[in-house]
Amino acid sequence: MTVEMSSKDMLTLKTKITADLQKEDGLYYRVKNRKARAGVWTSFSFVAIKETGEHLCYSDNFFVCCNKCLTVYQYRSANGTTAMSKHSCPPAETNQVMTATATRRDATTSEKKLITVALADMCAVDMRPFYIVKGTGFRNYTQTVLNIGVNSKVGMLVDNILPDPTTISRNVQMRSNAGREILTAALKAHLAEGIQIGSTTDIWTDDINKVSFLSVTVHFIDDEFTLHHRTLACSPFPGPHHGCDVLEKYEGVLRKFGINRYDQVTVVTDRGSNMHSADGIPSLYGWIPCCDHIISTILTTTRELEWLKFYHLALELFDTIDQVKALVTYVKQANLQDEIAETLKQENATRWNSALRCMISVDEALPELTEILRARGRGLVSKVNKIDHELLKEFIAFLVPFQEATLALEMFAEPTIHRVLYFRQNLLKHCQVVAADITTKEKDGTITTLKKDSPAFIALKPKFAELIREKFIWSDIHVIAALLNPKTKCRLDKFGIDSVDIELGQKNLENMMKDHMIGSGIGKRSVPSHKRKKEYSRRVVRRLAEYSSESDSTIEEKPLADDVQLDFSLRTELNNYICHRCSDDESTLLSKYGVLFWWKIHQNEFPVLSRLARSVLTIPASSAKSESNFSDAGNTMSKKRNLLHPSKLDDLMFLRSMLMSSTVQIRVPPITES
DSSP: OOOOOOHHHHHHHHHHHHHHHTSTTOSEEEEOOTTOOSGGGGTEEEEEETTTOOBOEETTEEEEEETTTOOEEEEOGGGOSHHHHTOOOOOOOOOTTSOTTOOOOOOOHHHHHHHHHHHHHHHHHTTOOGGGGGOHHHHHHHHHHHHHHHHOSSOOOGGGTSOOHHHHHHHHHHHHHHHHHHHHHHHHHHHHTTOOEEEEEEEEEOTTTOOEEEEEEEEEEOTTOOEEEEEEEEEEOOSOOOHHHHHHHHHHHHHHTTOOOGGGEEEEEOOOTTTSOTTSGGGTSEEEEOHHHHHHHHHHGGGSGGGGGGGGGGHHHHHHHHHHHHHHHHHHHTTOGGGSSSOOOOOOTTOHHHHHHHHHHHHHHHHHHHHHHHHHOTTTTHHHHTSOHHHHHHHHHHHHHHHHHHHHHTOOSSOOGGGHHHHHHHHHHHTSOOOSOEEEEOTTSOEEEEOOOOHHHHHHHHHHHHHHHHHOOOOHHHHHHHHTSTTTTTOGGGGTOOHHHHHHHHHHHHHHHHTTOTTTTSOOOOOOSSOOOOOOOSSHHHHHHTTSGGGOOSOOOOOOHHHHHHHHHHHHHHHHHHHOOOOHHHHHHHHHHOHHHHHHHTTTTSHHHHHHHHHHTTSOSSOHHHHHHHHHHHHHSOGGGTTOOHHHHHHHHHHHHHHTTSOOOOOOOOOBOO
């Protein structure tokens, strides 16, 4: 059965299709209707799916778009082309600074040369990177200057328009304070709905002034099912960094933004002792560990002393790794890098994925390096011959799924927590020993062969699987998140979750729905005569256990009639959702636009679950947003900017977070004829 979308949801879908058509690597492309006779088809094209070449349709209506502005319409031959013929492209947007009579033109060749010379001089004199011209902020600034120039009928001295650095600093402070007020109001309104938020935090120390900073981010899904991520603070954090100190600082940041409800916040951090100690953040807030840090811990265990006992199991592999590192070091020291096309990457001892990049770079450059070293003589080619190339390729293939899981779970612009169980099981499956070659035939007829493992990986894979089971521990919130994904709600058994845990997850899901009824249109639950005291758990799994009947210590009382009716309504909604099977159209929308868009178009069918989805899917799977903040902060607090006050860095990071939430227009690709 195809679910009918409201006009508002259909408008949102059309907008998404238009945005996708603007991308060169988008999912759709335009196809001319060469069979049509109506003149309107000279200005319109069908929207087709790149993967299949089929015309995109929904409920027997085809999607068509204007060739000029890419505005999308629905078309059915029985209804004709009336709506299309009435279409007029919107006027091009103009900057408010430009006058109404101003016209646009392309820069001449001589003007482009002048700009190039001026930018080159700026990079040389002010020691700025060439890539500054690609920065969104620099381009906005340049466009503003051009627009002012259009309105100026006479020349203008640059000293008369450029502000003093202090003026810019005050403007940053003023706008960041105003932005904090706006964000505070938005968060208060969001929490007042009874919808929860996610958060991340971490500590970073800059290399120049040795000042410690605490990053705090917030993640929330609004009533339009859009996921927002904002930096609340990247503020100086002097003094001791014990668990209770981190909690006090973190709680202070949340209070500044009007976040006072402990039970509406779930925090994601690494497993550092100061982040999840008994007297720290988990003592008041829901807490789950960062999945990226877990994967990193699993792979960097190879550097711990306990791994030495496994060294004898894979002597050839460890020797190959050592030889690769030695080769990279020699190439750098002998200044051979300029003679090869590929840049060899050196390993960073603190980042496991740097080892993968190192191995890949050597694998790609190995044939070229062999010829160069052979030409140099003196037996230098032995540095390459000592490397077992097949074992190197096998090691790269082994690490790639870990890298894919890391990249997928560190995204913060879209939900990720519902994918944790999938990637955990995928890594466990990847660590299964392949004792013999396995040949499979794909649907398109392609035959692929999975080669058997070498003795080194036959010995090591079980050890990695053991580490995954030991360290990559899922909790109830991961099961609930997977249940809220229409694609996986009936496939949790394939992710290693047994029937008992699936049943418990559904029970927890039903009980969590009771906290999300208000605002769903179902009604308000009657209040019992007594209140159960809230106990803040160390982990989300313990907090969710309160919903379970096994841990319910409340006094049993006879339920009221309206309570029974509400329980029945919730159970009916949950059962209808579990039994719901996505149509082909729904599956297409889910694949193209994600789980949040699915919940948006089904919020009337599942009102309580859709509110619950906003609370659960907002929790990030990793603390990558805070990690990203530290990368940006490191670029801001540079050697040439070492006198920047820590509070000013906080203002800059907050303002950057607000400004970077805007979208960027992408040019329109050409039409493909069929």
